[in-house]
Amino acid sequence: MKSRRYYSILVAVLMVLSCALTVHATEKGELMMATTTSTDNTGLLDYLIPFFKQETGIALKWTATGTGKALKLGQNCDVDVLLVHAPPSEKAYITNGFGKDRREIMYNDFVIIGPKSDPAGLKGKTISQALSAIKTKKAFFISRGDDSGTNKKEKLLWKNADLALPDKEKWYVQTGQGMLATINVSQEKNGYTMTDRGTYIKYQDQQGGNAPLTILVEGDDILLNQYSVLTLNPENCPDAEYDLALKFSDWMASDAAQTKIGEFRLLGKTLFIPNAK
Amino acid sequence: MTFLVEGFLKALELLISGDISTWSAVSATLKASTGSMLVSLLTGLPCGFVLGYFDFRFKRTIRTFLDTLLALPTVCVGLIVYAFISSKGPLGDMGLLFTLTGIAVGQTILAFPVVTAITASIIENIDPALKLTLISLGAGKKDIILTYLWEVRFGVLVAAVTAYGRVLTEVGISMIVGGNIKYHTRTMTTAIALETNKGLFADGIALGIVLMTIAFTVNLSLSFLRKR
Numbered sequence A: 001m002k003s004r005r006y007y008s009i010l011v012a013v014l015m016v017l018s019c020a021l022t023v024h025a026t027e028k029g030e031l032m033m034a035t036t037t038s039t040d041n042t043g044l045l046d047y048l049i050p051f052f053k054q055e056t057g058i059a060l061k062w063t064a065t066g067t068g069k070a071l072k073l074g075q076n077c078d079v080d081v082l083l084v085h086a087p088p089s090e091k092a093y094i095t096n097g098f099g100k101d102r103r104e105i106m107y108n109d110f111v112i113i114g115p116k117s118d119p120a121g122l123k124g125k126t127i128s129q130a131l132s133a134i135k136t137k138k139a140f141f142i143s144r145g146d147d148s149g150t151n152k153k154e155k156l157l158w159k160n161a162d163l164a165l166p167d168k169e170k171w172y173v174q175t176g177q178g179m180l181a182t183i184n185v186s187q188e189k190n191g192y193t194m195t196d197r198g199t200y201i202k203y204q205d206q207q208g209g210n211a212p213l214t215i216l217v218e219g220d221d222i223l224l225n226q227y228s229v230l231t232l233n234p235e236n237c238p239d240a241e242y243d244l245a246l247k248f249s250d251w252m253a254s255d256a257a258q259t260k261i262g263e264f265r266l267l268g269k270t271l272f273i274p275n276a277k
Numbered sequence B: 001m002t003f004l005v006e007g008f009l010k011a012l013e014l015l016i017s018g019d020i021s022t023w024s025a026v027s028a029t030l031k032a033s034t035g036s037m038l039v040s041l042l043t044g045l046p047c048g049f050v051l052g053y054f055d056f057r058f059k060r061t062i063r064t065f066l067d068t069l070l071a072l073p074t075v076c077v078g079l080i081v082y083a084f085i086s087s088k089g090p091l092g093d094m095g096l097l098f099t100l101t102g103i104a105v106g107q108t109i110l111a112f113p114v115v116t117a118i119t120a121s122i123i124e125n126i127d128p129a130l131k132l133t134l135i136s137l138g139a140g141k142k143d144i145i146l147t148y149l150w151e152v153r154f155g156v157l158v159a160a161v162t163a164y165g166r167v168l169t170e171v172g173i174s175m176i177v178g179g180n181i182k183y184h185t186r187t188m189t190t191a192i193a194l195e196t197n198k199g200l201f202a203d204g205i206a207l208g209i210v211l212m213t214i215a216f217t218v219n220l221s222l223s224f225l226r227k228r
Helices: A002-021 A037-041 A044-056 A067-075 A087-095 A127-137 A149-160 A179-189 A197-206 A242-253 A255-263 B002-017 B020-053 B059-069 B074-085 B100-124 B128-136 B141-151 B153-169 B172-178 B188-197 B201-227
Strands: A030-036 A059-065 A081-084 A099-115 A141-143 A172-174 A192-196 A213-217 A224-232
Touching: A030 A037, A030 A067, A030 A242, A037 A044, A037 A059, A037 A179, A037 A197, A044 A059, A044 A242, A044 A255, A059 A067, A067 A081, A067 A087, A067 A149, A081 A242, A087 A099, A087 A149, A087 A224, A099 A179, A099 A197, A099 A242, A099 A255, A127 A149, A127 A213, A141 A179, A149 A192, A149 A224, A179 A192, A179 A197, A179 A213, A179 B188, A192 A197, A224 A242, A242 A255, B002 B201, B020 B059, B020 B100, B020 B141, B020 B153, B020 B172, B020 B188, B020 B201, B059 B100, B074 B100, B074 B172, B100 B153, B100 B172, B128 B141, B141 B153, B153 B201, B172 B188, B188 B201
Parallel strands: A030 A059, A030 A081, A141 A172, A141 A192
Antiparallel strands: A081 A224, A099 A192, A099 A213, A099 A224
16 A cells, blocks of 8 residues: 555656656747846836737747846857847947847937935036046945946946946945846945936836935936847857747837837836837 | 835735736746756665765765765856756757756756765664664565665655755756746746846745745645654
8 A cells, every 4th residue: 555655656746747847948939039137127028028929929938137148148049039238249249240130129228326315416417527426426336247238338438437447446336136136236325326217217116106216317328228139140050040030120120019119108107219220 | 124024915915816927936946846856866865875875985085075065056056057058068959948957957966965965874874783683683685775765764854855945945047047037937036036136025025935835835745744
């Protein structure tokens, strides 16, 4: 009797195991995308991708990381398509033979946010002046520090302001985490940070519209944040779903999808402005 | 502080309302951890027995090596597994990246040393008089081994529970190998990491409580087994 009971337990366990083993991520006709935390954390993809599935019948899955890792996953052919936001790196990626087509889809802009009391007096300054003021006052500046698209842009801003990257300064805090987590660290430390506007609106939404951190610097041309779809070079990744990736890229640039992106709002504000040509 | 209370209430809500994303994460966690536990028990128990029962050269070295593996950082296991199963890796053709099977492979690497090391320790600590008594009673080799296995049955349970605790709570492997894909490879722990990253602390706590509930259920059923 006893052995029969063990036998039945074993059978039950094996059944669960076989369930686990039959789950495969990418089947034929399915797209795998690597994207940035901002498109995922804001809820844009959860809102947009069901429409894509409905209209084209193509199933799309995504993994959300920083742009740096997303590009790496594409280089290693672990995904089929990329939705990222670091134009200089993207162009280099294509030159290096990893990417094939780059299509601009939408943009928002980066803003510098900080406590309402604004201890370093950033309000009304240009971006370069603002960074100098932070440095002079040694005010806390919270950086992503993760080589994401946002982080790449921030490094560019320091360079553009003729300031060395304050990598080892005590007031320069590198979180190595996503944008929302980094904003939360800024709130805890009463510091400044740079974020894309979409994620900032999401943060405001979470704070019930009464966020302790407010926008202090905005509107400079250099703060533009362009998102693009990148297909992978079939010569580097012959097994990647190139045709489907191209379909996704076309769909994102289509009038229907562009309108939907423009209609995606939080707190009545548009998070991403469509600009596909 | 308020998010702790909020989280507790939210946990009840998630469990009762049958929230799809929560249950899919629960199911992903159970599938991956069951798979890895089975494989690591099936391989780890015999290895642990051999290591504890027999004397051979380099036994001490192997034990030290195994004990070191107990401290394996999960993120490193994730990276090593990723290196092998990435499309450009040697096992890329198997298509294991971003699957639960891939996660289970990584978790097996994590659990195997735990099962083996604990089993070996328990076998080593059996009173040597037992073997002599058995021999004097005229027991054969097969009987001795069977008696040993019966004697250590509760110890094996300890090994299994400990390894299960490690597998159930790891986040590094699931994140790197699984990719935290919603409805597919999003496990409880990667979901908690994601909610925390999004600043939704209450949701993170809620999922943590759900995970503890699973652990409690598993341990409760095991303690039932022990009573028998």
